[in-house]
Amino acid sequence: MKNLLVLLLVLFVQPALAAMEVIELNWRNADELLPTVQSVLGQDGNASAYGQKLIVNAPPAKIRELRELLTQLDTRPRRLLISVDRGGREQGALNDFSFDGTISGGNAEIKIGQGEVGGKDQVRIIRSTSAGGSSHIQQIQTNEGYAALIQGGQSVPIQNTWQDHRGNTHQQTDYRDLNQGLYVTATVSGDQVMLDISNQHNRLSGSGQINLEQVATRVSGRLGQWIELGAIGSEQNQQGRDILRSTSGQSSSDMQLRVKVELLD
Structure with a gap:
């Protein structure tokens, strides 16, 4: 019974655990968007910039939210x-x-x-x-x-x-x-x-x-x-x-x- 409770707890917590993803941008430099990305993540994660790539370490839900925001921010420079x-x-x-x-x-x-x-x-x-x-x-x-x-x-x-x-x-x-x-x-x-x-x-x-x-x-x-x-x-x-x-x-x-x-x- 104890082992079952531990397994259920792990399964419940796992979706909230941080995951690392590399998000490649089409137009903007990652350095340009990094301050905005970090403000969106807040205390839930962190990000770093490398060329046109963002390396994000955050819960999957936060990463999905970030990807939706980037569709609006990663636009062709005028x-x-x-x-x-x-x-x-x-x-x-x-x-x-x-x-x-x-x-x-x-x-x-x-x-x-x-x-x-x-x-x-x-x-x-x-x-x-x-x-x-x-x-x-x-x-x-x-x-x-x-x-x-x-x-x-x-x-x-x-x-x-x-x-x-x-x-x-x-x-x-x-x-x-x-x-x-x-x-x-x-x-x-x-x-x-x-x-x-x-x-x-x-x-x-x-x-x-x-x-x-x-x-x-x-x-x-x-x-x-x-x-x-x-x-x-x-x-x-x-x-x-x-x-x-x-x-x-x-x-x-x-x-x-x-x-x-x-x-x-």
Whole structure:
């Protein structure tokens, strides 16, 4: 009788025991959905991400619930058209932005940065126009949830002074590269778009050393409308959205930076 009770107890508890399953996603990266998956599992299980696969350890009922939710979340990322507008007064060396992607035209193909990633252009330049020398608009395509990388830089003069063994003073002008990198990740919800912006750039100190500075911010706005990000100028503002201000050597710029996001599909 005792053995029968133990067997019945095991049979009753077994469905609630955790099981491990590997769930393969069709469109989304597992890292992208992992926070949502973990919140659904709660204390009943855990999950880890590996590429486009979720490794889930949870009761079968929870796994079934999770699979139903993933049918709604694992959707094809929407293609976005991101317009970047740089306008204002410019002096000295102008930062030229570049993008990772591939440009094709006729029989020619130009790769920029890392070019294609996984056989696809993660960021592709569509059109670049200038108006009156005071505004420069560049348009790129990217997938929703993927970071679009915008890189720029300028060479600044550094004056070096030294004396030779005879006591004569010499001066020499060297140039150092100051690089900037701007990552823009767009997420769409209805007619609203959320932009995660992270900026990393090198700043020239008074002693001639190059210091690395990083700033991150998040802004939101409507699809199809310009969103002001701040200024690229002679000083850095650590507050608000002035995340790309820099001055180095004899080169400076005073430009406004704004972004517009539109749906392509």
